[in-house]
Amino acid sequence: MTVSDPSRLSMIRRPDASATTRGRRARVLARRWDQRTGSWHGHVFDTPGFTTLRAAVLDLVDAQPGDRVVDLGAGDGFLTLPLARSGATVLAVDIAPSMAQACAIAAARENLDVQTLVADVADLDLPAGSVDVIVSSYALHHVGDRDKRLLLERAHRWLAPGGRLVIADMMIGRGASPADREIILGKVRSLLRKGPPGLWRIAKNAVRFGLRTGTEQPITLAAWHKLLTGAGFTQIAGRHVIAEAAIISGHR
Ligand SMILES: C[S@@+](CC[C@H](N)C(=O)[O-])C[C@H]1O[C@@H](n2cnc3c(N)ncnc32)[C@H](O)[C@@H]1O
Numbered sequence: 001m002t003v004s005d006p007s008r009l010s011m012i013r014r015p016d017a018s019a020t021t022r023g024r025r026a027r028v029l030a031r032r033w034d035q036r037t038g039s040w041h042g043h044v045f046d047t048p049g050f051t052t053l054r055a056a057v058l059d060l061v062d063a064q065p066g067d068r069v070v071d072l073g074a075g076d077g078f079l080t081l082p083l084a085r086s087g088a089t090v091l092a093v094d095i096a097p098s099m100a101q102a103c104a105i106a107a108a109r110e111n112l113d114v115q116t117l118v119a120d121v122a123d124l125d126l127p128a129g130s131v132d133v134i135v136s137s138y139a140l141h142h143v144g145d146r147d148k149r150l151l152l153e154r155a156h157r158w159l160a161p162g163g164r165l166v167i168a169d170m171m172i173g174r175g176a177s178p179a180d181r182e183i184i185l186g187k188v189r190s191l192l193r194k195g196p197p198g199l200w201r202i203a204k205n206a207v208r209f210g211l212r213t214g215t216e217q218p219i220t221l222a223a224w225h226k227l228l229t230g231a232g233f234t235q236i237a238g239r240h241v242i243a244e245a246a247i248i249s250g251h252r
Pocket of ligand 1: 033040076077138139
């Protein structure tokens with residue numbers, strides 16, 4: 001773990017039966033996203049779908065100068081940078097060192113109030129009541145189901161009274177609902193257009209999503225709603241923004 005300002009947080013290391021699996025998963029994710037830092041930037045920063053999603057998140061957050069914000073799985077600053085430009089103080093947490101470094105460099109270039117932390121969000125803990133807004137974009141589907149629940153419970157505790165949580169992510173099930181099936185079919189069609197490499201991706205994803213063995217474990221908007229409710233959030237609201245991309249928010 002590295003952090004640009006260690007005084008701001010405390011970390012937990014909860015030894016339990018799933019710690020080894022989580023450690024292995026964390027190493028895979030860190031390596032994968034270290035390799036994808038540059039290509040992910042090109043994939044999201046100025047593409048229409050992600051621009052729409054980011055605008056919707058920023059609108060909901062409505063960051064004010066001085067807000068204390070935590071960005072979970074911040075990448076190279078897709079949400080962190082615009083939030084910090086609004087005058088918020090942002091802690092950008094990411095498991096991949098090169099993502100955190102790219103975020104820190106971009107923030108320093110604009111002299112923004114951003115701290116970066118290389119850590120697995122499943123191990124993150126912060127002082128109770130120390131945060132006004134928690135955001136996350138396209139990261140929490142990488143967190144296992146049990147850890148999603150535990151993370152939300154801790155996140156609720158980190159928030160000051162009235163604090164908000166806004167999560168944008170792929171929110172999709174394994175095809176139980178017509179909406180899921182429509183999204184999955186759309187993906188299959190677009191992969192089929194890529195020929196043999198697309199066919200290979202379809203086969204790989206069918207196994208990983210179907211058996212939930214990969215590092216991507218998205219859940220539906222309804223499942224997120226249930227998790228936020230269970231963690232104690234109020235005023236919960238969620239909606240699909242574009243294809244599988246959805247946003248859910250709640251208040252403490
Ligand atoms: C798809 S990218 C999204 C990055 C950024 N939030 C955005 O919207 O552009 C997923 C990011 O989540 C990070 N990530 C995945 N699993 C994580 C975990 N368990 N803890 C912290 N970061 C994680 C990855 O390293 C990567 O930077």
